[in-house]
Amino acid sequence: MKAVCWHGTNQVNVETVPDPKILNPRDAIVKITSTAICGSDLHLYDGFNPTMKQGDILGHEFMGEIVELGSAVRNKQIGDRVVVPFTISCGSCFFCSRDLWSLCDNSNPNAWMVEQVMGHSPSGLFGYSHLTGGYAGGQAEYARVPFADVGLFKVPDELTDEQLLFLTDIFPTGYMAAENCNIQPGDTVAVWGCGPVGQFAIRSAYLLGAERVIAIDRVPERLQMAQAGGAETLNYDETEVGEALNEMTGGRGPDSVMDAVGMEAHGAGLEGFYDKAMQAVRMETDRPTVLRQAIVACRKGGTVSVPGVYTGFVDKIPMGAFMNKGLTMKTGQTHVHRYLKPLTERIQKGEIDPSFLITHRLPLEEAPHAYEIFKHKRDSCVKVVLKP
Amino acid sequence: MEENLSNQQNSAADNSNQASVGEQERLGSLIAGGAMVLMGLQQRSLRGVLMSLAGGGLAYHGMAGKKSWKDAVQGKLESATGMGQSIRVERTVTIQNQSPETLYQFWRNLENLPTVMKHLQSVTVTSPTRSHWVANLPVGDAIEWDAEIIADQENRLISWASVEAADVENSGFVRFQPSSHNRGTEVKVVMEYNPPAGIVGATFAKLFGESPDQQIADGLRHFKMLMEAGEIATTEGQPHGQR
Numbered sequence: 001m002k003a004v005c006w007h008g009t010n011q012v013n014v015e016t017v018p019d020p021k022i023l024n025p026r027d028a029i030v031k032i033t034s035t036a037i038c039g040s041d042l043h044l045y046d047g048f049n050p051t052m053k054q055g056d057i058l059g060h061e062f063m064g065e066i067v068e069l070g071s072a073v074r075n076k077q078i079g080d081r082v083v084v085p086f087t088i089s090c091g092s093c094f095f096c097s098r099d100l101w102s103l104c105d106n107s108n109p110n111a112w113m114v115e116q117v118m119g120h121s122p123s124g125l126f127g128y129s130h131l132t133g134g135y136a137g138g139q140a141e142y143a144r145v146p147f148a149d150v151g152l153f154k155v156p157d158e159l160t161d162e163q164l165l166f167l168t169d170i171f172p173t174g175y176m177a178a179e180n181c182n183i184q185p186g187d188t189v190a191v192w193g194c195g196p197v198g199q200f201a202i203r204s205a206y207l208l209g210a211e212r213v214i215a216i217d218r219v220p221e222r223l224q225m226a227q228a229g230g231a232e233t234l235n236y237d238e239t240e241v242g243e244a245l246n247e248m249t250g251g252r253g254p255d256s257v258m259d260a261v262g263m264e265a266h267g268a269g270l271e272g273f274y275d276k277a278m279q280a281v282r283m284e285t286d287r288p289t290v291l292r293q294a295i296v297a298c299r300k301g302g303t304v305s306v307p308g309v310y311t312g313f314v315d316k317i318p319m320g321a322f323m324n325k326g327l328t329m330k331t332g333q334t335h336v337h338r339y340l341k342p343l344t345e346r347i348q349k350g351e352i353d354p355s356f357l358i359t360h361r362l363p364l365e366e367a368p369h370a371y372e373i374f375k376h377k378r379d380s381c382v383k384v385v386l387k388p
Numbered sequence: 389m390e391e392n393l394s395n396q397q398n399s400a401a402d403n404s405n406q407a408s409v410g411e412q413e414r415l416g417s418l419i420a421g422g423a424m425v426l427m428g429l430q431q432r433s434l435r436g437v438l439m440s441l442a443g444g445g446l447a448y449h450g451m452a453g454k455k456s457w458k459d460a461v462q463g464k465l466e467s468a469t470g471m472g473q474s475i476r477v478e479r480t481v482t483i484q485n486q487s488p489e490t491l492y493q494f495w496r497n498l499e500n501l502p503t504v505m506k507h508l509q510s511v512t513v514t515s516p517t518r519s520h521w522v523a524n525l526p527v528g529d530a531i532e533w534d535a536e537i538i539a540d541q542e543n544r545l546i547s548w549a550s551v552e553a554a555d556v557e558n559s560g561f562v563r564f565q566p567s568s569h570n571r572g573t574e575v576k577v578v579m580e581y582n583p584p585a586g587i588v589g590a591t592f593a594k595l596f597g598e599s600p601d602q603q604i605a606d607g608l609r610h611f612k613m614l615m616e617a618g619e620i621a622t623t624e625g626q627p628h629g630q631r
């Protein structure tokens with residue numbers, strides 16, 4: 001089959017590789033009909049994960065049709081049309097049974113690696129380095145899906161791939177990030193980052209009853225898309241974000257703040273230079289520009305929601321502000337399984353149509369080009385869907 | 389003099405054999421309790437403690453046999469140079485939705501262990517208490533030894549030790565204990581290895597391909613995966629591009 005393989009910083013190739021096989025009784029093989037590139041893939045593309053290996057198959061946002069089932073999968077059938085959550089979860093451990101799917105105990109074969117750094121390991125993830133299991137990803141023609149009985153979600157026929165695909169990650173991610181904001185009537189939510197995750201976060205915050213959403217980025221078409229979703233916007237290249245947020249909220253600050261940017265946040269001026277230098281000499285692995293701003297901007301007693309991905313260490317977190325303002329932080333890889341049914345229903349009811357996000361539809365073969373335009377936000381690219 | 393040195397060589401085992409009733413209770417509750425076992429054992433040998441708690445009913449040539457004066461001097465030298473030190477491992481996992489009974493049953497059939505302990509090639513039960521173990525080494529031949537079950541408390545604890553002349557003398561126990569508030573069953577493994585004289589920890593780890601600590605941790609994780617999820621997560625055999 002054809003698959004998108006990682007070959008170092010800024011280097012992906014479409015290669016012919018062997019077809020995946022059933023390896024465990026609860027596996028299934030899915031023939032992929034649609035697959036996307038995520039902002040998380042850019043962290044790998046940018047070379048920020050030292051546990052990537054040459055030839056690793058990328059991709060964790062994919063859907064398709066079941067073509068083969070392991071002997072222990074009884075609740076699915078060959079031919080079922082399914083979406084695949086990017087988190088791999090067993091369905092029976094302490095965490096899965098408490099709806100904390102991305103914390104599954106039993107899906108990361110390389111848990112020991114993570115434990116060295118983090119103490120305990122989160123779940124395995126598709127196509128996301130050997131730290132999270134080294135599972136072959138879904139930017140390919142076929143993928144093996146472990147724990148298919150709980151992992152695969154059958155989708156309604158009347159909805160299109162483009163409406164359903166983002167159930168695999170970014171729609172639930174934006175939604176969970178908004179839920180984590182603990183939105184109360186009258187609340188204002190500030191969202192840093194108007195990438196795909198930010199876009200869904202904005203819309204989810206409204207679905208969950210926010211009165212106002214203020215979105216921050218500097219890419220014009222992304223800011224426009226945020227406005228189309230009902231947000232007021234701030235361009236951080238033109239505005240001092242903290243001051244503006246304060247003025248827009250009567251001096252109180254937003255009730256909750258969201259970092260939908262993560263560890264590669266773009267930093268301006270001296271602070272940005274400092275983080276780039278620190279990252280270059282590996283004194284710091286992640287650049288927490290947005291996290292710093294968000295903590296300082298948040299109103300007292302408010303919530304900091306962090307869907308943006310961090311993998312290592314950050315420097316100069318304003319812990320004094322965080323502690324003395326009595327803030328709460330909520331974060332995590334998304335518990336995708338938890339949201340599949342309720343969010344599919346919202347799509348069916350017409351409360352949201354996730355396909356608004358797609359700016360590019362390309363054949364799988366054009367993945368190298370797709371990574372380039374998505375990374376550099378060229379050609380007004382916000383989200384690419386690849387067709388195998 | 390000879391008696392004296394010999395005692396030091398075997399001090400841990402002898403001490404625990406001679407332990408007072410109060411001491412026996414302390415060691416017993418350490419092994420049955422929720423604390424870090426190895427911290428509580430400190431200078432004692434695990435083997436000695438397990439033997440003494442089992443009531444000393446088993447004849448152990450390796451332990452009880454008289455050491456020569458030469459052996460004793462060698463022992464002193466080793467401890468002075470930090471050589472021949474024992475390697476100790478303690479690891480615990482919690483397993484959901486499985487009773488201590490089920491987990492104990494899996495473990496009590498020692499022949500099941502290679503399914504979860506990937507460094508083991510095979511375990512063959514040769515009598516109700518004896519078994520023959522074969523472990524893979526990353527280089528060279530496999531190593532083999534015989535082990536004897538020292539204590540077997542149904543659904544609670546199994547302890548064992550290699551019998552005399554094992555290349556790598558080892559002993560340990562596995563304990564199954566329901567955790568409070570229905571958090572599942574806690575499974576604790578404590579192991580002690582006494583590598584051949586002259587082989588220190590790091591070399592020993594190389595010999596095994598991964599550290600004994602890692603081996604036990606992986607084994608327990610696989611055990612948990614098998615019991616909770618019905619299979620052991622793997623990516624072996626999946627496709628990839630050019631490496």
Ligand SMILES: NC(=O)c1ccc[n+]([C@@H]2O[C@H](COP(=O)([O-])OP(=O)(O)OC[C@H]3O[C@@H](n4cnc5c(N)ncnc54)[C@H](O)[C@@H]3O)[C@@H](O)[C@H]2O)c1
Nearest residue numbers: 039040173193195196197261262265266307308309333334
């Ligand atoms: N928690 C999860 O489970 C989960 C799931 C998916 C993605 N993510 C993470 O969410 C983050 C966003 O993903 P995405 O797909 O939207 O990525 P993306 O790279 O397309 O979007 C990031 C956006 O942030 C903007 N940005 C950069 N620096 C900024 C700054 N200083 N202030 C404001 N905006 C800034 C960029 O212009 C860009 O539009 C990534 O870190 C990704 O890894 C997390």
Ligand SMILES: [Zn+2]
Nearest residue numbers: 038039040169
């Ligand atoms: Zn993603």
Ligand SMILES: [Zn+2]
Nearest residue numbers: 090093096104
């Ligand atoms: Zn689980």
